[in-house]
Amino acid sequence: MGRQPCCEKNGLRRGPWTIDEDHKLMNFILNNGIQCWRVVPKLAGLMRCGKSCRLRWINYLRPDLKRGAFTEAEEDMIIQLHSRLGNRWSKIAAQFPGRTDNEIKNHWNTRIKKKMKFLGLDHRTHTPIEQHHDTDTTIKRENGESTSSHNIFSNYNIKDKKTDIITDKTSTTIEDIGFMMMSHNHQLESLNNSFELELPQNWIDSPGFHWDVFNDPRLGFH
DNA sequence: AACATAAACAACCGCGGCGAG
DNA sequence: CCTCGCCGCGGTTGTTTATGT
Numbered sequence: 001m002g003r004q005p006c007c008e009k010n011g012l013r014r015g016p017w018t019i020d021e022d023h024k025l026m027n028f029i030l031n032n033g034i035q036c037w038r039v040v041p042k043l044a045g046l047m048r049c050g051k052s053c054r055l056r057w058i059n060y061l062r063p064d065l066k067r068g069a070f071t072e073a074e075e076d077m078i079i080q081l082h083s084r085l086g087n088r089w090s091k092i093a094a095q096f097p098g099r100t101d102n103e104i105k106n107h108w109n110t111r112i113k114k115k116m117k118f119l120g121l122d123h124r125t126h127t128p129i130e131q132h133h134d135t136d137t138t139i140k141r142e143n144g145e146s147t148s149s150h151n152i153f154s155n156y157n158i159k160d161k162k163t164d165i166i167t168d169k170t171s172t173t174i175e176d177i178g179f180m181m182m183s184h185n186h187q188l189e190s191l192n193n194s195f196e197l198e199l200p201q202n203w204i205d206s207p208g209f210h211w212d213v214f215n216d217p218r219l220g221f222h
Numbered sequence: 223a224a225c226a227t228a229a230a231c232a233a234c235c236g237c238g239g240c241g242a243g
Numbered sequence: 244c245c246t247c248g249c250c251g252c253g254g255t256t257g258t259t260t261a262t263g264t
Contacts (some may be wrong), residue, residue, distance in 0.1 A: 016232075016258075038249065054250080055233065090252060101252075102232080110230055 013047045017056055017150040021046055026061050028119055059102045066098025070107055077103060079112060 013021075030045035034057075046053060052214035070078075074096065089101035089108075096104065108123075116123045160176045 013233075051235090051250085052233075058251095059232075059246080087253065106231060118261075 012049055012052075017060075021048070022061060024055070028056060029061075030063075055102075059100045064098055066096075067098070070111075074099075075107075075112060078108065079116075079126070082108065086124075121155060200212070 024044050024046055025040070028040065032043070035039070037054045040046075040050055040053045041048045044053070048056075049216045077095065078092060081095060085091050087105075093099055093101040093104050113123045116126075122128070122130055
């Protein structure tokens, strides 16, 4: 005999919540608080299981939720926390008042993972996907122009369809984007001389790096 | 304009932790 | 100590919206 289901499935609604259901749940919780999720739907007059009510409240109805896009500072912090905590989304979310674990998890899966891949970083280990020891990862930029024989992305896995945009020689070049990422904000002057980079992680850690370089439409992110 | 595909977001499912009996 | 059942978490799937062809 297996374990009994957490709730009676027969007759319960599933799928997207209606406005009426949201109102019922929100009114009930605001008036009565949360004691036991199992009884919430019954007392609130909802044909949902307690689990579904809890999720709806936590991820959508809570009045203290902070809606809207993640800032670059938040993304940066998510990455740092993830490198220490792994996929413990609830722990990570605890550091972001008004954000939910589901929201952070979704953002990680849909956006940050791609950015890390783009940078050649393994999203699980936060380390470069491949180690390289040749000199191609060293960039020397002199007189404000990049050298034409190699580019900074040549050693990383750029197979995503979106990168077709940046490899199109008629538009933005990979070198342009690499330079753009590096030079964002206050770095232009120093780059006019020469610099060296070994790994993409260095870009993230560098003080001049900002995630909003990805907002540039030429990168294909949006 | 219509269709296909990708991206973003919302919700569900199953499992493990943990407290109560 | 064992069993039961609720809660919370993380993985996954489903749905909607945006974008490309």
